[in-house]
Amino acid sequence: MKRLSALLVALAMLVSALPFAAAAADDLPTLKVLGTYNPHDPNDDPTARAIEEKTGYHVEYYMLPAENALENLLMQISSGESYDILRIGETMYQELLSRNALLPLDDLLAQYGSNLTTKIFESAYTLTRLDGVTYGIPMMAERASISNGIVMRKEIMDELKLSMPTTPAELKEVLLAVKAAYPEMIPLLTGSEEIIETISSGFGFYFDWNEVNGELVHYVEMPEYKEYLAYLVDLYQNGLLDPDLPINNATTRTEKFSSGNAFSYTCGGWTDAATTAYINAFEDRELVYIDPLYDANGKAGIKRQQALNNVTCIPRTAEHPEDAVKFMNRKLDEDVFTYITIGEKDVHFTVDEEGRYAPIMPIFNEVRNNAWWYLNSFDMTCYGDMWMARTRRTKAVGDIYDGLNQHAAQFAVDNPTDLCPTLKDVAENKATLGTMVHDYVLQVIVGVKSVEDHDAFVREWLEAGGQVSKDAINEWYKNR
Amino acid sequence: MLKVKPVRKQSFIMYFRGNWALYLLSVPGLIYIVGYKILPLIGLQLAFKNFDLFAGNGILDSIFKSKWVGLDHFEKIFRSSNFSHLLGNTLTISLMKLAVNFPLPILLALMLNEVQSRVFTRVTQTLVYMPHFLSWVIIHGIFMTLLSANGFVNRALGAAGLAEIGFYTNPSVFRWLLVLTESWKESGWGAIVYLAALTSIDEELYDAAYVDGAGYFKRLIHVTLPGIVPIVSLMLLLRLGGILGAGHEQILVMYNPTVYSTADVLSTYIYRIGIGKLDFSTATALGLFESMVGFILMVSANRISRKFLGRSLW
Amino acid sequence: MRSGIRDSMGVRVGKGVNYALLTVVALICLLPFVHMIAKSFSGAVAVSAGKVTFWPQDPTLNTYRYVLQDGLFFSSFRNSVIITGCGTLIALAITTMAAYPLSKQHFRGRKVILLLYVFTMLFYGGMVAIYVFMRTLNLLNTLVCQIIPLVLSQYNLFVMKTFFEGLPEAIEESAHIDGAGHIRTLVSIVLPLALPSLATIGLFYAVGYWNSYYHAMLFVTRPDAKPLQMYLYELITKTQNLFEVDPVIAAGLSSSGMQAAAIVVSTMPILLVYPFLQRYFVKGLTIGSVKG
Structure with a gap:
């Protein structure tokens, strides 16, 4: 009994000692920064130390949980948690904005934000303004690029003397030829995408919202989408898609592709796990990236992604808003920005005559791997090029990036909704409608639903929020 | 069965004087229940309000200042086009699980109880309770490699010239997949409580039964089973309270659009359609509905049990 | 105590069946763990490709180093x-x-x-x-x-x-x-x-x-x-x-x-x-x- 109580006391002391004391800084206040989840200790990272060294500010970093992050954020902010800087996703930003929880930044920016106002383009700021007032510092996608495509195994194409497919019909021929030669293999392994853009190009649509006669129309309502669906059904019925399509997930896809059990795969980006795993597993083999397919009118294209990724903002409850802006502005000073983002030239990275950045491995990774997490904004005049260093950290990742973007000049098209700020009516329905379409596609492909009843689905989709979204987005499009 | 002495007329003060210690023992538990469970029940009003986190000064104030909307959220749930279908699925899956997964741990405990080798018991017990520690995501991964169309089982069936089974795509087979994967995960864990009850049965009763020449099944019926009846009926009663929770997490991880017709239950539907997402009020309303059904069931079951078995939880 | 009394034939068969069943059940519960342990010590390529069953392939401590x-x-x-x-x-x-x-x-x-x-x-x-x-x-x-x-x-x-x-x-x-x-x-x-x-x-x-x-x-x-x-x-x-x-x-x-x-x-x-x-x-x- 005595031992037990001694143990209890000891444990109780440990517990009470836990709200750890924070280190005091000289005269500058300690800033509290909340960011989204990333698997590293944000308070113990070379980039964090570099920032403190260069700016003089001591910063305590906090992270939202990996799941239900939005709910958690709202509860914290509404209960008055006093963070000085929030670095959050766009949806989170819009939620806080619509609830009037954020501090207007215009005055602070005018006073202390010379870098923030000159190095970030005005066009980006339009995405974070509400009624002309700035509440957030925008972080766009680092570089406009193509983010998906279909990869095929070159050695099989060579062996069977197949040429690169350029239309949906040719793609089917190629897959049929592979099926005939390798009956056990999955001819086309698909991912979790709503539309396979390489294929949808062959039916004449490239985006979620497509311009038709001056109006934005969601692909669900386009007759071309019905043809696209019928095509996928046909592939499935011919055994050209994975029979386990409805239950595939990231892990099973990686397993199937990287074990050589699939001929082609819909690669979801330059960091796609399955593609990278394949490249690592078969270093002597090559993948080819097929171009977006041509439609009946001889046109082809693929979306170039250029959207608002993250926003940095200051909650009304912040204790040091002025210092927060000063701190962020300081991080954009030219030498500071380069140092905290990619390190020192010729120590951590190199630049060749043509201005191409490359990391010096492994030191780059050791000191700046998590640097992106600490950025509150970036210098839009140069970061697009500097960022390329990050895509060159391994050969596989660089190869995929280059492969997807090989013919970008020829095929890339800009999304008409790229510069659309988040619209409440669209955002609120986006997840629900996305799930609906995702489920519907699977049900149609495996035959639980028929593509003949597509009109019924369109009605359901319009009722579930499609109409509201459509009206809102066209309202913006007309007045943009 | 209890020799309740005729002390009923004793005044409470007299009773308290003799038994104050019992009340003292109850205090910590009651403080906790009132403080952490009853007080937060003010949150239940959100089911009847449109909760706006930023309506007041701090969250607590916001709870009170949000607007009343009456039964709107319940209507949204009950009026959803396929409510009766979803409720049907919920109850079917729940009852299937009750029928299979309630008796299994008892059976397992009885089997383990018959083993005389101490080493064998310990090893087996430890092994059968291990799956409890795996999350549904992991279990799903394991069963998928075995049971998918390309999986081990279907390949074996194909090799033997038999028809493939769509474990994950055939709507009626899929329900059994839900039931049986839960059996695998929880039976060993569920058996622990019965094992503890079995070890508490007085050995003298067994010895007496031996002396009387009772065979195995007689001992089982007259000694073993009566010994665990209290805990069995408690477990059944507690399970009834959760009848509308058909296994939200498991279904969400394991199902796919081809089996929505039989596997979509109330909570998964609301989650998937996104009404419950970031909408604390609808989520609260659904929770309240599930609680009320569970509470009514438990109260009735307790009453029935008292009437017919002479045994009750309270 | 109990073991002192000789069991009838039926009871003995029953006990045998009991042991056998429990062994099977225990193995079914154990195997996934063996599989997990094998995977956790295997090289990434082998794991991704689904080649690991009950014994580590291309053994490495990489995963543990990361965790x-x-x-x-x-x-x-x-x-x-x-x-x-x-x-x-x-x-x-x-x-x-x-x-x-x-x-x-x-x-x-x-x-x-x-x-x-x-x-x-x-x-x-x-x-x-x-x-x-x-x-x-x-x-x-x-x-x-x-x-x-x-x-x-x-x-x-x-x-x-x-x-x-x-x-x-x-x-x-x-x-x-x-x-x-x-x-x-x-x-x-x-x-x-x-x-x-x-x-x-x-x-x-x-x-x-x-x-x-x-x-x-x-x-x-x-x-x-x-x-x-x-x-x-x-x-x-x-x-x-x-x-x-x-x-x-x-x-x-x-x-x-x-x-x-x-x-x-x-x-x-x-x-x-x-x-x-x-x-x-x-x-x-x-x-x-x-x-x-």
Whole structure:
């Protein structure tokens, strides 16, 4: 009994000692920064130390949980948690904005934000303004690029003397030829995408919202989408898609592709796990990236992604808003920005005559791997090029990036909704409608639903929020 | 069965004087229940309000200042086009699980109880309770490699010239997949409580039964089973309270659009359609509905049990 | 005792079948773990390609190196040990105290209190309300806020009460006649008799604490106050886009290999608790105490 109580006391002391004391800084206040989840200790990272060294500010970093992050954020902010800087996703930003929880930044920016106002383009700021007032510092996608495509195994194409497919019909021929030669293999392994853009190009649509006669129309309502669906059904019925399509997930896809059990795969980006795993597993083999397919009118294209990724903002409850802006502005000073983002030239990275950045491995990774997490904004005049260093950290990742973007000049098209700020009516329905379409596609492909009843689905989709979204987005499009 | 002495007329003060210690023992538990469970029940009003986190000064104030909307959220749930279908699925899956997964741990405990080798018991017990520690995501991964169309089982069936089974795509087979994967995960864990009850049965009763020449099944019926009846009926009663929770997490991880017709239950539907997402009020309303059904069931079951078995939880 | 009596043929066959069945069941439960362990020690290429069954392929410690990479693993492990240790002891104490009076049929107010427990078991104020609770007491980002939510499980309380009810009344009566009060009877007579049930409930609480991360996800944003399960859970969630985060490390890892290592790291400590508790599950304990 005595031992037990001694143990209890000891444990109780440990517990009470836990709200750890924070280190005091000289005269500058300690800033509290909340960011989204990333698997590293944000308070113990070379980039964090570099920032403190260069700016003089001591910063305590906090992270939202990996799941239900939005709910958690709202509860914290509404209960008055006093963070000085929030670095959050766009949806989170819009939620806080619509609830009037954020501090207007215009005055602070005018006073202390010379870098923030000159190095970030005005066009980006339009995405974070509400009624002309700035509440957030925008972080766009680092570089406009193509983010998906279909990869095929070159050695099989060579062996069977197949040429690169350029239309949906040719793609089917190629897959049929592979099926005939390798009956056990999955001819086309698909991912979790709503539309396979390489294929949808062959039916004449490239985006979620497509311009038709001056109006934005969601692909669900386009007759071309019905043809696209019928095509996928046909592939499935011919055994050209994975029979386990409805239950595939990231892990099973990686397993199937990287074990050589699939001929082609819909690669979801330059960091796609399955593609990278394949490249690592078969270093002597090559993948080819097929171009977006041509439609009946001889046109082809693929979306170039250029959207608002993250926003940095200051909650009304912040204790040091002025210092927060000063701190962020300081991080954009030219030498500071380069140092905290990619390190020192010729120590951590190199630049060749043509201005191409490359990391010096492994030191780059050791000191700046998590640097992106600490950025509150970036210098839009140069970061697009500097960022390329990050895509060159391994050969596989660089190869995929280059492969997807090989013919970008020829095929890339800009999304008409790229510069659309988040619209409440669209955002609120986006997840629900996305799930609906995702489920519907699977049900149609495996035959639980028929593509003949597509009109019924369109009605359901319009009722579930499609109409509201459509009206809102066209309202913006007309007045943009 | 209890020799309740005729002390009923004793005044409470007299009773308290003799038994104050019992009340003292109850205090910590009651403080906790009132403080952490009853007080937060003010949150239940959100089911009847449109909760706006930023309506007041701090969250607590916001709870009170949000607007009343009456039964709107319940209507949204009950009026959803396929409510009766979803409720049907919920109850079917729940009852299937009750029928299979309630008796299994008892059976397992009885089997383990018959083993005389101490080493064998310990090893087996430890092994059968291990799956409890795996999350549904992991279990799903394991069963998928075995049971998918390309999986081990279907390949074996194909090799033997038999028809493939769509474990994950055939709507009626899929329900059994839900039931049986839960059996695998929880039976060993569920058996622990019965094992503890079995070890508490007085050995003298067994010895007496031996002396009387009772065979195995007689001992089982007259000694073993009566010994665990209290805990069995408690477990059944507690399970009834959760009848509308058909296994939200498991279904969400394991199902796919081809089996929505039989596997979509109330909570998964609301989650998937996104009404419950970031909408604390609808989520609260659904929770309240599930609680009320569970509470009514438990109260009735307790009453029935008292009437017919002479045994009750309270 | 029992083994002294010769079993009939039927009973002996039955026992054989019983052993065989249990062995099969145990193997079915064991194999996935062997599979996990093998995966966790295998090279990324072999794991991704699904080539690992029950023996590591291309053995490596990469996954463990990644899981145990930084201070966060150790702080979260320490947090979990403290939460589980303190939580289980406190919970066990409160539950025992609450269950004992309720097991007495004569206890006045018993019905009301029981109904209160049943009611609060089913009705739940929701996460907003408990967030307010923790925030008001200024407990966010501490370990205490991870202990409080599980300090009394009504389920465990009812199990405990049922166990107490099953104890022979004669013993307690004799204690009362000897002049022992309720508390002394509980501590020196009832608890030693109830060891199997204490072990059971203690196990339930310990496993509950060890596995829980729901509350931590609500209440904790300080990376160094997270429990182990949350650390691992988030690590795994993120590993699915590990190539984005860290392509260099990712080249030597696979997400399912990572999951496997996380399971091994997080379940082994708590699995070890059970065999230790099993010594309290010994039969004849009751008898011995009554006679002694």
